[in-house]
Structure formats: C-alpha cells, structure tokens
Amino acid sequence: MKATTQTEQTAQTGTGAPLGTRERIVRAASRLMQRQGYEGTGIKQISREAEATLGSVYHFFPGGKQELATEAIRHGDREFADTLRAVLDSEEDPAAAVAATARVVAEELRASDWVDGCPVTATSLGTATTAPDIQRAAAEAFARWRGLVEDRLRRAGIGAEDAHDLAHTVIHTLEGAELAAQVARSDEPLLIAGRHLARLVDSYR
Amino acid sequence: MKATTQTEQTAQTGTGAPLGTRERIVRAASRLMQRQGYEGTGIKQISREAEATLGSVYHFFPGGKQELATEAIRHGDREFADTLRAVLDSEEDPAAAVAATARVVAEELRASDWVDGCPVTATSLGTATTAPDIQRAAAEAFARWRGLVEDRLRRAGIGAEDAHDLAHTVIHTLEGAELAAQVARSDEPLLIAGRHLARLVDSYR
C-alpha cells in the first residue's frame, strides 16, 4: 500500500490481486453497513476492517461518513445489478427467470446465516431526515434494478406499461421477502414470493 | 404523573386523556425508532420526547434499550394489526380488501411526508447479530399480520395452502413496496403492488 494505490484499485477488481486502499474501504463499509446499518457502523470499525487508517478514510472521503455511505450503496447497487443481469439471462422464460432470481437471493442469504440482507436497504433506512444524499443513492439503485427487470420483460414480449409495473412489483416483493426471510431465518418467504411472481408475470404473457 | 400512573396506562388508550408514563415512553420509542432506527435513536432523546426522565425509563425498562425496543416493536405490531383487521373487513371482495390495504398504507406514508415507514422493520434492521430478542419480536409481528391476512382469505373461500402462501406474499410485498415508496417519496410502488396483489389473489378464486 504505497502511492501506487490509486492506480491499482481502478485496474483490478475481479482477481485475487491486492485491492487499493480506497476500494478496500468501500467494500468494508458496504459489508458492515449491510449488516449493522448506517448508524450502527462506525468509521473506525470500517477503517479497522479495511486495514486502512482513519487518515486514509478521510483522505479518500472528505465528505465523511455520509459520502462513504453513498459510495457503499453504489457499490452494493452495482454488485446486485451484475448478478441480476446474469440470473435474468440464465432462463429462457421470463417467469422462470424471476423465480430463479428469488432462489439466488435466498441462497446467498442462507449462506450468510441470514445476516447479509439488502445492502441498500440496510444502509439507507433511518437516514431519511438526516442524509438526503444517501436516500437518493438508494432510490437510484432501486430504479436501476427495476430497469433491468423491465428490459428483460419487454424483451420477452410484454407490453411497455405492463413491464414497467411488473418490474416494480418484482423488485419490491423480493425486497420485502428478503427482509422477512432475514428476521424469520427461513427462505420460505423468498421461495413463495418467487412462485407468486412467476405466476404474476405469466398472467401477462 | 403520580403513583397512579401504572393504573392509568392500562385503562385509557383511545381517548385524549393523559397517558401514563410507561405508555408515553413506549410510544415515543416506537415513533422515534420508526424514523431513525434502533441505533439512531438515543435513550435520552426518547425520555425527552416522552416528557419522562431517565430514571423513569430505567425504572419501567430495567433491560435498557433492548427491552424498550422490543416493547416498541410490539406496540407497532398491535397498532398495524388493528388497522389491518379494520381494512380487510371493509371490503366484500378479498382482492379488493388487499388493494385497499395498500391504499391505506400509502395514504399514511404520504401523510407523514414519507418518513413513517414500517416501525417493525426500521427498529429491527441491523440488530440481527446483537439483539436476538428484537429479531424475535419482529418475526412475531410479521407472523401475526400474515395470520390476519390468511384468515381473511380463508373466510373468502380460498384453500388452506393457497391462503397461507398468499398471506406471505401480501404482507411481504406491502413491506417492500412501502420501503421503496419511502426512498422514492412516491406512492406509486404501493399502488402498483396493490393492483398486482389483487390480481394475484383473484387468480386463486
């Protein structure tokens, strides 16, 4: 971790090569806030987990905790968008694709012992009155995810307005079901949601 | 606010009569945590808002913040259960009843300027690893709400298994749509969810 840090972090993301300081901080912030929420996560805990110092955190994020949180949300946004794209394209039938998404979310949640829920939700909840930037980043994440679903449905031949509405309900139902699955420590809510969403999508074909 | 406090608070809830200290504390905690989350809300802020002193808070809730939070969740649980019962019975058709529920949630959210979301979600999120009591109370709230919907659907002639599954998706979709409505500051997610849930329920008749 030297002055070459900045160039490293932009180049390598996928491999196991060492990440730049800035990227390590963002990832640590995203993961911690996903589990503990915005208020429940401290800057010092983030810097410790990222193996960076407080000085580095404020060097890369002069806006402090709020700037770091919005960046963490954007990280979670991109991350889920990637898996969403992949899963939606993995099935021929749009209804099956939606059900597969619910299954994947359920698997990942179970794998984390029901701890890693939606990073965007956990980070943004409770900041409505204090940090509008964070809310905006969260809204943008939801909008992007809905856009991916909407595109997929339109490509399957579903009309523009129906696809728009369906995308809303698909994303939001997954969101709510994941939340319920988390507190119940069971994937039943997500699997039921997947079946119902598939049925709903099918009814518009 | 004297020694008669304890008897007062059990007796009067609906009227405009003065509430007992304990009840005032629970309500303040519920409202504040609904907006700011568990970690974002301080005990001193609660006692200030409830017009009670720190001594009173720890007198009624020796378990501290965690005990207070579980009580706040149970309060929110009962509150939403009451409106849920009322709205579900206000319509003849079960699908229409579900859509009406989404409309009511949207109205209340809008009335609070998109700030008062689900009290159970906001309070319990981020406490998974630290406070299992809070998680349990949240899970019980969801289960109760699902139970109310399931009963309503079964009374409308829907089969046991279908009613069980539908109740899951109805509650969880409303949950997720309310969250999205909050960050987007728009009731569109909830209204779309209401239409889709009605269509889904209808498809099981």
Next chain:
DNA sequence: CCCCCTCTAGAACGAACGCTCTATCCAGGA
C-alpha cells in the same frame, strides 16, 4: 539531489452514547 504531492499514520477534541447511582417525592397502610 531535492522538492512535491499523494497517501499513510494516529493522537486529540468535544459531544453524545448507554447506563448506574443516590436522593427525593408522595400516596396508602399500620
């Protein structure tokens, strides 16, 4: 060779945190 600039390092600040503790108040029973 040395300056410069990005990045690292962590001590220190005031404020707020959850919680403990002692003191006081006051209605009802003996």
Next chain:
DNA sequence: TCCTGGATAGAGCGTTCGTTCTAGAGGGGG
C-alpha cells in the same frame, strides 16, 4: 404519625462517536 415502596429526578460514570489536525513516508519529475 411514621413507614414503606413505587415513581421521579438528574448528576456523573466510562466509553465511543465523527471529525480534525499535524507529522511523516516515499516515489517521480525538475
């Protein structure tokens, strides 16, 4: 009349919070 015990009151504990600040490390360009 005094006593008892639930309820109120708030100063103060140690800790952690987000943030600021100064100091140093170290490689590339003049």
